[in-house]
Structures are given as structure tokens and as C-alpha cells.
Amino acid sequence: MxxxxxxxxxxxxxxxxxxxxxxxxxxxxxxxxxxxxxxxxxxxxxxxxxxxxxxxxxxxxxxxxDGFEKEDVNYGNGIGITINFDNPVEHKSVFEKLKVDGNITSDFFETTIETNLVCVLDKFGIHWYLNYIKV
CATH class of the missing domain: 3.30.720.100 (Signal recognition particle alu RNA binding heterodimer, srp9/1)
Structure with a gap:
């Protein structure tokens, strides 16, 4: 595994x-x-x-x-983390917290695969794809 x-x-x-x-x-x-x-x-x-x-x-x-002391850290948009939710209330709650001092890169939208997706770049430079899967 x-x-x-x-x-x-x-x-x-x-x-x-x-x-x-x-x-x-x-x-x-x-x-x-x-x-x-x-x-x-x-x-x-x-x-x-x-x-x-x-x-x-x-x-x-x-x-x-925090990384090594003399290490440079570059933030980019090539990688994002997806979290799938089965509860729309939790989906919205996590979004509300992650967006604080961050950027909404794509507001809530219905995808072609029956999900509701929102994308957030948080204040630490991490891209989160929050996906509510409609059951």
C-alpha cells in the first residue's frame, strides 16, 4: 500500500x-x-x-x-490540495476559515461531474480545492 x-x-x-x-x-x-x-x-x-x-x-x-534557514521558498500555482466533502455545511465552514486573508481563486461553481467546487489560495500560499460531492 x-x-x-x-x-x-x-x-x-x-x-x-x-x-x-x-x-x-x-x-x-x-x-x-x-x-x-x-x-x-x-x-x-x-x-x-x-x-x-x-x-x-x-x-x-x-x-x-519552516524549512531550512537559508532555503528560499517559492510559491506557485502548479500544485493544489483537494479536499472532498460529503457535507455542504462543513464544506462552506472550511471555506469561510481558509479564505481569511487569502484569495478566492474561483468562487463556488457547479462542475460537470455533479460537484460544487470552490478554490482558495490561503494566506500561507497554499492552494485548496474544496469540493462538495453531491451524493
Missing amino acids: KTLVAYFTIKGRTEEALEFYEESFNGKTTFVQRFSETPYQVSDSYKNKIAHAEFKAENIHFYIS
């Missing part, structure tokens, strides 16, 4: 991002390792940044990090 797990680098804002996603998805950070707990050589000001963390909420699971 194989499992795909997304890995986000939120340069310098991972702690804030985790709090945001915990609220948005009603989830929990299940693991946090700071650079001070690793063998990586970083400046004193970067030691408390997150080297690796794990987030879980129902069937949502991803890893996240």
Missing part, C-alpha cells in the same frame, strides 16, 4: 499556520520537532523554528516545516 502525504514549507510562519489549520479543519498537530532538537546547524534566532511537524484532522494528513 502507498500513501501520498503533502509536505508544506511555510517559511518562518509554520507555528501560525498550524494554529490556523487546527481551527480551519478542526484538527490537531500531532508532532513537532524544532531545529534545536535536530543536528542541523542554525542560528540562535532560528533554533525555535519548526524543522518538522505533522497535522491530522479526520482524513486530512500533512507534514509542515
Whole structure:
């Protein structure tokens, strides 16, 4: 069996991002390792940044990090994360949270495959495709 797990680098804002996603998805950070707990050589000001963390909420699971201190992070539009919902109220609720300080890249629309889709670029540069599948 194989499992795909997304890995986000939120340069310098991972702690804030985790709090945001915990609220948005009603989830929990299940693991946090700071650079001070690793063998990586970083400046004193970067030691408390997150080297690796794990987030879980129902069937949502991803890893996240502040990234290496001297690593550049470029955000693009080539990758997005899709979350399928079977509850329209939850679909709308998650959308309302993710759009705060973000951008709606495509407002709610009916697709050709009987779903209701909305696309959001959140304040951390992550593209979310929130899809309500009509049963």
C-alpha cells in the first residue's frame, strides 16, 4: 500500500499556520520537532523554528516545516490540495476559515461531474480545492 502525504514549507510562519489549520479543519498537530532538537546547524534566532511537524484532522494528513534557514521558498500555482466533502455545511465552514486573508481563486461553481467546487489560495500560499460531492 502507498500513501501520498503533502509536505508544506511555510517559511518562518509554520507555528501560525498550524494554529490556523487546527481551527480551519478542526484538527490537531500531532508532532513537532524544532531545529534545536535536530543536528542541523542554525542560528540562535532560528533554533525555535519548526524543522518538522505533522497535522491530522479526520482524513486530512500533512507534514509542515519552516524549512531550512537559508532555503528560499517559492510559491506557485502548479500544485493544489483537494479536499472532498460529503457535507455542504462543513464544506462552506472550511471555506469561510481558509479564505481569511487569502484569495478566492474561483468562487463556488457547479462542475460537470455533479460537484460544487470552490478554490482558495490561503494566506500561507497554499492552494485548496474544496469540493462538495453531491451524493
